[in-house]
């Protein structure tokens with residue numbers, strides 16, 4: 001194989017790689033959010049979860065367990081696999097430290 005043929009093959013490989021979407025390589029999911037927790041969920045009911053807190057000064061966004069950062073919804077280890085509303089609340093609320 002001469003250098004020209006080698007360069008052509010290398011360019012073809014690089015072009016092929018460039019056509020693969022970055023998301024396919026990284027496995028990154030565009031919908032990183034889980035399904036929203038329903039207030040009808042048995043665990044949610046047991047902990048009196050609500051999507052809109054009625055407890056002054058307490059909501060998921062300022063709970064130490066909230067994993068959503070500044071997002072309107074995010075994960076909570078009390079409800080694995082579900083997102084809770086930042087404005088929500090449940091009996092397991094604990095102040096951020």
Ligand code: SF4
Nearest residue numbers: 060063066076090093
């Ligand atoms: S423990 Fe309750 S209040 Fe705290 S983030 Fe989870 S659902 Fe919201």
